Amino acid sequence: MKLLVTGGAGFIGSAVVRRAIAAGHAVVNVDALTYAANPANLDAVASNGRYAFEHVDIRDRAALDRVFAAHEPDAVMHLAAESHVDRSIDGPAAFIDTNITGTYTLLEAARSYWGGSRDRAGRDFRFHHISTDEVFGTLGETGKFTETTPYAPNSPYSASKAASDHLARAWGETYGLPVVLSNCSNNYGPYHFPEKLIPVVILNALAGREIPVYGQGINVRDWLYVEDHAEALLTVVTKGRIGESYNIGGDAEATNIEIVRRICALMDEMDPAGAPRERLITFVKDRPGHDLRYAIDASKIRAELGWRPSVTLDEGLKRTVAWYLENRPWWQAIQERGYKLERLGLKAAG
Structure with a gap:
């Protein structure tokens, strides 16, 4: 199958690309x-004959038409999006523009x-729109x-993704576009x-800087290891029923403060600093x-497509900490471009 993946140089998108090529x-x-895109995320597949890159903005219709005509994909996996809630609070316009338009x-x-x-209308084509559980509130x-x-x-982020979900569903209902959706x-x-x-926790702990935790850290999330998600997305795009949506989760609920403390313990074990990293935890004004x-x-x-997460939260966090410790040039290059782990999302709070 030939897949057109939008946002394939991003975090989840690059995991999908690597897994799809494999x-x-x-x-x-x-x-x-x-x-947030990084071509280095795709170094492992960049020279593969089954991989092609198109430097195109999804808001550019003429460029998209050219890409479709040149590559004739069997499916679209739409991951390109502005995705950071804090950034959406400070500057919602970019989220409306990219995620909706x-x-x-x-x-x-x-x-x-x-x-x-006529030829394409009869093909087994599908459009997989990939979204977030945040649309549910x-x-x-x-x-x-x-x-x-x-x-x-x-x-603003989740509202823009909710709007894009509704657009994808409507294009399926109104125009018959073979759409399938997923929310992770x-x-x-x-x-x-x-x-x-x-x-942020890993890199601040490594540098001995304060580790900011919003509010009291009691907010709960279901954590999904990105490689598991990539496998789920490929399962949905190849086997999912047209017109259906699928929720994808890691079955791993934890509060933010629990996550932070687990990472601190892993850092102490894998990169000892002479003092516990938990001392760096600082509670800051909530988002x-x-x-x-x-x-x-x-x-x-699970029932329809046979997918379930394979990586536990403990194992996933251990793998993640190890990766950041072993791949310092990757994140150091990002910091050298001017990204300094600054706090965002406070404009609305004054």
């Missing part, structure tokens, strides 16, 4: 190479490609998100751009509109 698929990576433009390009000729102490949970986004829980693992919780808890019910994808 599974024997051909991949066309469409990426605008914005701040960009998705609309890509859907229209895919619709034109798929239905533009927040949970209390009990319950889990299912595929039928009402949408209730609470941040919090990803973590190698190649994670250092602005999200886990890489505006911070959702209390996310949890995924992934029974549908």
Whole structure:
């Protein structure tokens, strides 16, 4: 199968590209190479004859039409998005532009490609729209998100992703575009751009800097190892039923403070510093509109497609810490470009 992957130089996208190439698929990576994208994420596959890169913004319809015509993909896996909640609080416009307008433009390009000729209209083509559990809002102490949970986004980021989900579904219902959707829980693992919780904790702990924890650290997330997610996404794009959505979770709930303490303990074990890293934990002002808890019910994808996570949270965190310790040039290059692990998302809070 030839896959057109948008955002393939990003964290999750690059994991999908690497896994797809390893599974024997051909991949066309469409990426605008914005701040969180990193071509180094794809060094392992860059010279593979089944891999192609197109430096294209998904808002550029003419460029997308050219890419579709040149490569004739069998499926689209749409991962390109602005994804950091804190950044969306400070600057929501980019999220509206990329996540909503960009998705609309890509859907229209895919619709034109798929239905533009008699030959293509009869092909087994599909458009896989990849999203987040954050579109469902927040949970209390009990319950889990299912595929039928009402949408209730609470941040500019999650609202923009909710809108893109609705666009994808509507293009399936109105125009017959063969759409399948998935919503995932919090990803973590190698190649994670250092602005999200886990890489920030690792790098601050390594440098002996304060480790910021929002509020009291009681917010709960379901943690999904990125390689497991990549495998799930390839399962959905190849086997998922058209018109359906699938929730993908790691079955690994933990509070933020639990995650931070586990990482500190791993750092003390794997890179001793002479004093416990927990001393660096600093509770800071909470994020505006911070959702209390996310949890995924992934029974549908297990029952229908046979996928389940294979990496436990303990094993995934150990692998992740080891990767950052063993791949210092990767994150040092990001820091040298000017990224200093600064706190974002406080403008709305004054």
